[in-house]
Amino acid sequence: MANIGGERVEIRSASKHYGAVRALDDVSLDIAPQEFVSLLGPSGSGKTTLLGILGGFIQPSGGSVHLGGRDVTYTPPHKRDIGIVFQNYALFPHMSVGENVAFPLRARRLPKSTYAEKVRGALAMVDLAGYEERGIAQLSGGQRQRVALARAMIFEPRLILMDEPLSALDKQLRENMQIELRQLHRRLGATIIYVTHDQREALTMSDRVAILKDGKLVQIDRPERLHDHPANAFVASFIGEATLLPVERAGADSVSLAGTVLKSARPIAANGELVLAIQTEKLLVEDGSGSPERNRLEGRVTDVVFQGESLRVFLALDDGTALSLRQPSHYEAARRIPPVGERLAVSLHPQDTIIVPKTGA
Ligand code: ADP
Numbered sequence: 001m002a003n004i005g006g007e008r009v010e011i012r013s014a015s016k017h018y019g020a021v022r023a024l025d026d027v028s029l030d031i032a033p034q035e036f037v038s039l040l041g042p043s044g045s046g047k048t049t050l051l052g053i054l055g056g057f058i059q060p061s062g063g064s065v066h067l068g069g070r071d072v073t074y075t076p077p078h079k080r081d082i083g084i085v086f087q088n089y090a091l092f093p094h095m096s097v098g099e100n101v102a103f104p105l106r107a108r109r110l111p112k113s114t115y116a117e118k119v120r121g122a123l124a125m126v127d128l129a130g131y132e133e134r135g136i137a138q139l140s141g142g143q144r145q146r147v148a149l150a151r152a153m154i155f156e157p158r159l160i161l162m163d164e165p166l167s168a169l170d171k172q173l174r175e176n177m178q179i180e181l182r183q184l185h186r187r188l189g190a191t192i193i194y195v196t197h198d199q200r201e202a203l204t205m206s207d208r209v210a211i212l213k214d215g216k217l218v219q220i221d222r223p224e225r226l227h228d229h230p231a232n233a234f235v236a237s238f239i240g241e242a243t244l245l246p247v248e249r250a251g252a253d254s255v256s257l258a259g260t261v262l263k264s265a266r267p268i269a270a271n272g273e274l275v276l277a278i279q280t281e282k283l284l285v286e287d288g289s290g291s292p293e294r295n296r297l298e299g300r301v302t303d304v305v306f307q308g309e310s311l312r313v314f315l316a317l318d319d320g321t322a323l324s325l326r327q328p329s330h331y332e333a334a335r336r337i338p339p340v341g342e343r344l345a346v347s348l349h350p351q352d353t354i355i356v357p358k359t360g361a
C-alpha cells in the first residue's frame with residue numbers, strides 16, 4: 001500500500017447541544033493534510049461528539065465541516081470516504097479475517113477481482129500477512145485491533161478517525177501499537193484524527209494535540225509546546241506530571257511561593273490569579289553544581305517511592321507546601337536522596353518555571 005496522501009480538515013465553529021448539555025461548544029480546528037492530531041480530554045469533554053461530527057454520524061447544532069475544501073456538513077457518512085476505527089473493533093464475528101477486511105470494498109461495490117490483492121496488502125500493512133482464512137474468535141485482542149485497522153485502511157482513505165482504539169489492550173501491547181500506528185501513519189500519509197484520554201498516548205503519536213474540556217477547545221499545539229507552554233492550569237495538570245501551586249505575583253518576571261521568590265524566564269500573564277506548575281522531572285536535587293540563576297527551594301523528605309527506572313520523592317516545604325520530584329534510580333542519583341525526615345534542597349531553572357493563569361483559555 002503506497003503513500004496515498006491526506007485530506008485537509010477544517011471545522012468551523014462546530015457545536016452540538018443536547019437540551020441544556022453543550023457536548024461541543026463552538027470548536028474550530030484546521031488540520032493539515034497528513035497530520036496526526038489527537039483529541040485529548042477527560043471523559044465527557046466532547047471528544048467522541050467531535051469525531052462523530054467529522055464522520056457524519058452526529059449532526060452538529062451549528063457550524064460546518066470541510067474536507068479537502070468541500071463542505072460535507074450535510075453529507076452522509078458513507079459518502080465521506082473516511083476510514084474509522086473504534087475502541088471495540090466492531091468486527092463481524094462470523095466472517096473470516098479476509099472477509100472482514102474486504103467488507104468496505106464490497107460496500108463500495110468495487111470489482112471483486114481486486115479484493116484478494118488489496119486484502120493481502122492491507123493485512124501485510126498491519127503485520128498479519130497470511131491471516132485471511134482465520135476466524136475472528138481465534139485472534140488475540142491486539143490482532144483483532146489490527147484487523148480493524150486493515151479494514152479501515154483497505155479503501156485507501158485520505159482521512160482516518162480513531163476513537164480510543166487501543167484502550168481495551170493491556171499496557172505493553174498498547175505501547176507497542178502506539179509506535180506501530182505512528183510508523184504506519186508515516187508510511188500511509190493519511191490524515192489521522194485520534195481520540196484518547198491518555199496523555200502519554202497522545203504525546204507519543206501526535207503531530208499536534210487538541211485539549212478539550214467541557215466541550216471547548218482549550219489549546220492545540222505540538223506535544224513539547226503543550227508540555228512546556230500550557231495555556232492554563234487545566235492543561236498543565238493534564239499534560240505531564242505536575243504539582244500545581246497557587247503563587248503570588250512578586251514582580252514582572254517573578255512570583256512568590258511560601259515566602260521564596262522564584263524567577264521565570266517566560267512571560268507571566270498580566271492579570272488574574274497565577275499557578276506555578278512544577279513538572280516532577282524539572283526539579284533537580286541541589287548539589288551546588290547547578291547554574292546560580294536556578295530557583296532554590298528547601299524542605300523535608302516525606303516519602304520516597306521506588307518505581308523501577310525512577311524514584312518519586314515527596315517533599316514538604318517549611319510552610320507545609322507539598323512538592324514531588326523524580327530522580328533516576330541509578331546509584332549515583334539515588335544516593336543523593338536522604339532518608340525520610342531529613343532536609344533536601346532542590347532547584348528549578350527559570351526556563352522550567354512555568355507560571356500559568358489559574359482559569360481561562
Ligand atoms: P467524551 O468522548 O469526551 O467522553 P462525549 O463527546 O461522548 O465525551 O460527550 C460529551 C458530553 O455530551 C457529555 O456530557 C455527554 O454526557 C453528552 N452527550 C453525548 N452524547 C449525548 C446524547 N446522545 N444525549 C445527551 N447527551 C449526550
Ligand code: MG
Nearest residue numbers: 044047048049
Ligand atoms: Mg468518548
